[in-house]
Amino acid sequence: MLRSILALTTLTIIAGTLWITALIIHDRKMQRRFWGLFDLAPFGIALYDAIDGELLQANPSFTRILGSKGVALSYFDAIYDSSGKPKNSQHGVSSTLATHFRFSGLEGFFPIRNNAFIPIMLHGFRLDLQGKESVIWIIVEDISQRKEAERLKSEFISTVSHELRTPLTSISGALSLLTTNAVGELSGKAQQLLKIAQRNSDQLGFLINDLLDIEKLIAGKMDFNVIEFPVSEAITESLENIQNYATEKNITLNAQELSTTTVKADKQRLAQALNNILSNAIKFSPVNGQIRIWTKPHGQGLRIYVQDEGPGIAPEFRERMFQKFSQADSSDRRSKGGTGLGLAITKELMARMEGDVDFTSEAGQGATFWLEVPAA
Missing domain, CATH: 1.10.287.130 (Signal transduction histidine kinase, dimerisation/phosphotransfer (DHp) domain)
Structure with missing residues (x-):
């Protein structure tokens, strides 16, 4: 019995040793594969200490893109535009990761050799390890060719x-x-x-x-003449300009509750944005349909609402709604006309005037678009 116990113990130790050895060999193989991918990746990858922002490891592509730059995480906190001016509206990597554990698609220009600026897209995430210091992974893409x-x-x-x-x-x-x-x-x-x-x-x-x-x-070459004016003036002018188009389509424009609030914007560009929203509403409304237009205060500004009785907008199309040449159905461009640029232009116009545009909709129940304009 003693011999049997010793033999069983020996076999158990040998089996455990072999199992641990196999795990170590497998782990080393996975590490070699990981570092092979790390070294051969066409985009830059860097590992930083989350406490002091010191660069711990970087692959060759990271060095090829940034040269001797990027040795500290703070390098990515100063983001510039194409002319080399700091972009105040953008948050740096450190402040972003302080509130979010990951981010993606952060674009900007960064100085490299001879202080030349190149366009870069950044992705990153913070990895908190139990019992160890946290680290931050940064992925750098040189998007010069795309730009x-x-x-x-x-x-x-x-x-x-x-x-x-x-x-x-x-x-x-x-x-x-x-x-x-x-x-x-x-x-x-x-x-x-x-x-x-x-x-x-x-x-x-x-x-x-x-x-x-x-x-x-x-x-950024379009001029804006920002003035103060009653918002009802711009709405009334837009409705007058588009009335003939609505009459051709047998659509009724029903304007009510128009505020006399004074807003601060470019009157011509606001009318252009509103015309784009109204023409879209008319285009997709059924014959003898009605479009409601009204205003409502919102925060420090005012919203102009346009509600139609059309087919509505599918949820999967929401993310592409304000992109260039986007239309919910490729047949829409042929059957309804249009270029797919109106809403993209509206989005840019409102952003330049420190306003906003968005919509709510349910498929089959029409859509309600709104333009938000800063109050004077």
């Missing part, structure tokens, strides 16, 4: 739009003269064809103007 591609695309669209605008103006002018019989009486068939041509010419003009507006807004 350059966006710049070239914007320049191309702007150049083409400008080159199209001059001949299109001449074409539209000539068509207007022909449709008003300024050069002589035309037959009914010719008049019908000319009206079709003029309608399509106008649509092309709207597209070109939208393209130019969105590119100006993104580039």
Whole structure:
């Protein structure tokens, strides 16, 4: 019995040793694979001490992108724009991770060699280990090529739009003269064809103007004349300008509870944003439908509400609602018309005027959009 107990004990020790050895070997293999991925990753990865912000480990891509920079976590707290000016509206990495354990998609320009600024996208998270000091992982992506591609695309669209605008103006002018019989009486068939041509010419003009507006807004080249005025004036003017379009679609515009509050904004740009919201509401409203417009105070500003009786907006489309060229259904662009730029332009316009735009909707029950404008 003693021999059996000793043999069993020996076998147990050997089996335990072999099991622990296998675990250690497996762990080392996983570590080698991890560090292989760490070293070969095409984007920069760095590990920082969460207490003093000291760089503990960085892969070759991190060094290739930032050179000798980034040896301390505080390097990522100063975020700049393309001209090298600090972006006061952005929170640094340290302050962000102090309240959130992770973040993603933080863009900005950072100084590297010779104080040249490059565009970088940051991702990071804080890892709290039990019984050990916390660490912070930072992932760095050099997005210079993407930004350059966006710049070239914007320049191309702007150049083409400008080159199209001059001949299109001449074409539209000539068509207007022909449709008003300024050069002589035309037959009914010719008049019908000319009206079709003029309608399509106008649509092309709207597209070109939208393209130019969105590119100006993104580039920060659009001027804003911010003044104080009663919000009801801008709403009334927008309703007058879009009344003919609503009449064509047999839509009733019902404006009520319009505040006389004085707001601080660019009157023309606010009217443009409101026109975009109203035209969308008319476009997707059923025949003989009604659109309600009203205002309501909200915080330090005022909201302008536009409610339609259309099909509503699916929840999965919410995140793309204000992106360029976005429409809920690819067939909408053909059946309803439009460029998919109106809401993107509205979003940029309101942001430049320190306002906001958003909506609430349930599929099949219409949508309610609102524009928020700062009170004077």
